[in-house]
Amino acid sequence: MKILALSGSLRAASINSAVLRVVRELAPASIEVRLFTTLGDLPLYNPDLESAPPPVAQLLRDEVASADALLIASPEYAHGVTGTIKNALDWLVAFEGFVNKPVAVLNATPRAHHADAALRETLITMSAKLIEAASIALPLPSANISEAELLAAPELVSLLGGVLTQIECAVNQSPAMKPYLDSSLYIDTQHPAIVAQAAKLAVGCADEEEIAKRCFEFVRDEIKHSWDYRMNPVTCTASEVLIHGTGYCYAKSHLLAALLRANGIPAGLCYQRLTIDGDQPPHCLHGLNAVYLQQYGWYRIDARGNKPGVNADFCPPLERLAFPITNPLEQDLPGIRAEPLPAVIRALTENQTVEQVYQNLPDIAVSDQ
Known part of the structure; x- marks a missing residue:
């Protein structure tokens, strides 16, 4: 070139x-x-x-x-x-x-x-x-x-x-990948803090897979899950998550998408619909990511943050998500989205504390998918 x-x-x-x-x-x-x-x-x-x-x-x-x-x-x-x-x-x-x-x-x-x-x-x-x-x-x-x-x-x-x-x-980049490389309001790839952190994570990497793994591990391990740590403020945009070092799974997925996109790697958002407690309703959404790797195509990763009973990892082409679907009442929502779901944005912007978010976790009806 x-x-x-x-x-x-x-x-x-x-x-x-x-x-x-x-x-x-x-x-x-x-x-x-x-x-x-x-x-x-x-x-x-x-x-x-x-x-x-x-x-x-x-x-x-x-x-x-x-x-x-x-x-x-x-x-x-x-x-x-x-x-x-x-x-x-x-x-x-x-x-x-x-x-x-x-x-x-x-x-x-x-x-x-x-x-x-x-x-x-x-x-x-x-x-x-x-x-x-x-x-x-x-x-x-x-x-x-x-x-x-x-x-x-x-x-x-x-x-x-x-x-x-x-x-x-x-x-x-191909036109089809453009939405998964763009910067936006919530996945603000062009924010100076995002650009700097993305560049830092890419230093010394041999290829895009190694960059993607570093970005994943940084968000999984260095950014604290808001509810696990009861850590305010409630963050939504990728830059907010990076600056404050905390976010719910949805917000962490915004940051991971931004870091990957800032490194020129197509990334999108995925969602699961999980039960909140046990094998019965109510449900809530869980946010994760998909990254496009030349060798494998789209590959789902979950940087929610590990804890006892949760062990997500980056090992393409095998998926190791935080919450494998085993309950018939739960499901992977179809599609890879370039932008967050409106229900997720409402939950992260209309609630002032992590406790309020937990009391109003986002969900969508099956007919809305």
């Missing part, structure tokens, strides 16, 4: 250019990151030259056409994008090879949000396919940080490694 990297700064000591060079250094053998270093040679865009672009403009177009994705890092000048990057994009406005091109945007100066927003707006208007999960602001400790210092910062290396992973996944 080829990524074309564009820096919006012409400064020799540009931090944006340095970040792109570090990304190139971190890229695995399967990914080529090519820096386009002659943006400063582009003449101002002139529509009269559209049919016969100057050589450097034609070279830019050829590089864009041959790239699988673009990675742009640009500073902010006077609350706007730099003339360098805007002029380069102007030369691509009428170029068919740019349409639907996957593009990620790095912001090396988080306070420079005006240019970041403007650049995103321009790219979307130009019909680029913005890779939101790979478009992040970097928490750089200094504007004068060197490439060596960037490479020596584990958090930054993890984040930039995650950017490469997200770009690769965006290029390779």
